[in-house]
Amino acid sequence: MTHYTKGEQTRARVIREARELIIANGFKGTSISQIIDHTGVKKGALYFHFANKDELGYSILQDARDEFFGFLERSLAGDSPLQKVHSFLSAILDQQKNQHFVGGCLFGNTALEMSDSNERFGALILSVFTGWIDRLAGLLEEARQGGELDRGTNPLLLAKTMVAAIEGGIMMARLSKNRSDLEDCISQLRLLLH
Amino acid sequence: MTHYTKGEQTRARVIREARELIIANGFKGTSISQIIDHTGVKKGALYFHFANKDELGYSILQDARDEFFGFLERSLAGDSPLQKVHSFLSAILDQQKNQHFVGGCLFGNTALEMSDSNERFGALILSVFTGWIDRLAGLLEEARQGGELDRGTNPLLLAKTMVAAIEGGIMMARLSKNRSDLEDCISQLRLLLH
Numbered sequence: 001m002t003h004y005t006k007g008e009q010t011r012a013r014v015i016r017e018a019r020e021l022i023i024a025n026g027f028k029g030t031s032i033s034q035i036i037d038h039t040g041v042k043k044g045a046l047y048f049h050f051a052n053k054d055e056l057g058y059s060i061l062q063d064a065r066d067e068f069f070g071f072l073e074r075s076l077a078g079d080s081p082l083q084k085v086h087s088f089l090s091a092i093l094d095q096q097k098n099q100h101f102v103g104g105c106l107f108g109n110t111a112l113e114m115s116d117s118n119e120r121f122g123a124l125i126l127s128v129f130t131g132w133i134d135r136l137a138g139l140l141e142e143a144r145q146g147g148e149l150d151r152g153t154n155p156l157l158l159a160k161t162m163v164a165a166i167e168g169g170i171m172m173a174r175l176s177k178n179r180s181d182l183e184d185c186i187s188q189l190r191l192l193l194h
Numbered sequence: 195m196t197h198y199t200k201g202e203q204t205r206a207r208v209i210r211e212a213r214e215l216i217i218a219n220g221f222k223g224t225s226i227s228q229i230i231d232h233t234g235v236k237k238g239a240l241y242f243h244f245a246n247k248d249e250l251g252y253s254i255l256q257d258a259r260d261e262f263f264g265f266l267e268r269s270l271a272g273d274s275p276l277q278k279v280h281s282f283l284s285a286i287l288d289q290q291k292n293q294h295f296v297g298g299c300l301f302g303n304t305a306l307e308m309s310d311s312n313e314r315f316g317a318l319i320l321s322v323f324t325g326w327i328d329r330l331a332g333l334l335e336e337a338r339q340g341g342e343l344d345r346g347t348n349p350l351l352l353a354k355t356m357v358a359a360i361e362g363g364i365m366m367a368r369l370s371k372n373r374s375d376l377e378d379c380i381s382q383l384r385l386l387l388h
Contacts, residue, residue, distance in 0.1 A: 028220055
C-alpha cells in the first residue's frame with residue numbers, strides 16, 4: 001500500500017480538478033485564478049507544487065497519459081490479439097458514452113489548441129499517440145502472423161488510421177452529441193479487422 | 195464581374211487575416227487588440243463590420259466553410275465517382291503539405307476548442323462535417339451502384355470514417371510535423387475504395 005503525504009494528495013487533487021476545467025475551456029481559456037476558485041487550493045500551495053501554469057498543464061498531461069495507458073492495457077481483454085483490439089474499441093466507445101460525448105479527448109483537444117505553440121506539450125501528446133498506435137500495431141501484427149488478420153494488412157497503417165478515426169470520431173460525436181458518429185466509425189473499423 | 199465597395203473589401207480582408215491568428219492561437223487565445231494590430235484595421239471600422247468577437251469568429255467560420263466547399267467541389271476530378279473520391283484524397287493531402295502541416299484544419303481546431311461552449315459555432319462546424327460526409331457518401335453510393343465499390347459497403351459509414359480519419363490524421367501530422375502520418379491514413383483509406 002502506498003502512503004501519500006498531504007502535499008502529494010493536494011497535488012494529485014489539483015491535477016485532476018484542473019483537468020476538468022481545461023477539458024471544458026481549453027488550456028488558454030483557463031486561468032490560474034479559475035483553477036484556484038475551482039479547486040479551493042491556496043495560491044501559495046499551488047505555486048509550491050507547480051512553478052507556473054505551463055508546469056501544471058504539463059503535469060496534467062503526464063497524469064492523463066499514465067491514466068490512458070492504464071485504461072488501454074485493462075481494455076485489451078480476450079483470448080486472441082484481434083479479440084483484444086475489438087475489446088479496446090468497445091472500451092473507448094463506452095468511455096465516451098459514459099461522459100456523454102462531452103469534453104472529448106484531452107490529448108486531441110490540447111494537440112489542436114497547443115501543438116503549434118508549445119513544443120513540450122506537443123512532444124508529450126505525440127508520445128501518447130505514438131505509444132497507442134504502436135501497441136495496437138503490435139497486436140495487429142500478432143493477429144496477422146497468427147492468421148487472424150489478412151496477410152496483406154499493414155499493421156502500422158491500420159493502427160494509425162484506427163487512432164486517427166477514433167480521434168476524429170470523438171471530435172464529431174462531441175460536436176453533434178450524437179453517439180452514432182463515433183459508433184459508425186468504430187463499426188467501420190471493426191470491418192477492417194478480418 | 196463583381197464590384198466590392200471599400201467597406202466590403204475591408205471586411206473580407208479582416209476575415210482572412212484574423213483567421214490566420216485564430217488558426218495559430220485558437221479563438222480564445224486571440225484578442226480583439228491582436229486582431230487590430232495584425233490587420234491594421236481601425237477599431238471603429240472593426241466594430242462597424244462585426245458587433246463583437248463572436249460575430250467576427252462566426253463570419254470567419256462562414257467564409258472558411260464556403261471556401262472549403264468550393265475546394266471540395268473543385269477537387270472532385272475524374273471520370274467515375276470513385277475516381278473523384280481518390281482525387282479529393284490527393285487534394286486534401288496536397289493542401290496540408292502546402293501549409294507544411296502547420297495550422298491543421300480550422301473546423302477541427304475550433305470544434306475541439308469551442309463546441310462545448312459555443313452552440314452557434316458548434317452548429318456551423320457540424321454542418322461542414324455533415325455536408326462533407328454527405329457529398330462523399332453520395333459519390334460512394336454512386337460507385338457502389340455502378341459496381342466500382344463492393345456491394346456490401348455502407349457508403350455513409352465509410353464516408354464518416356474517411357472524414358474522421360482525415361481530421362485525426364491532420365491533427366497527428368500537425369503534431370508530429372511528419373507528413374507520413376496523414377499520408378498513411380490516406381493510403382489506408384484508399385485501400386477501402388474497391
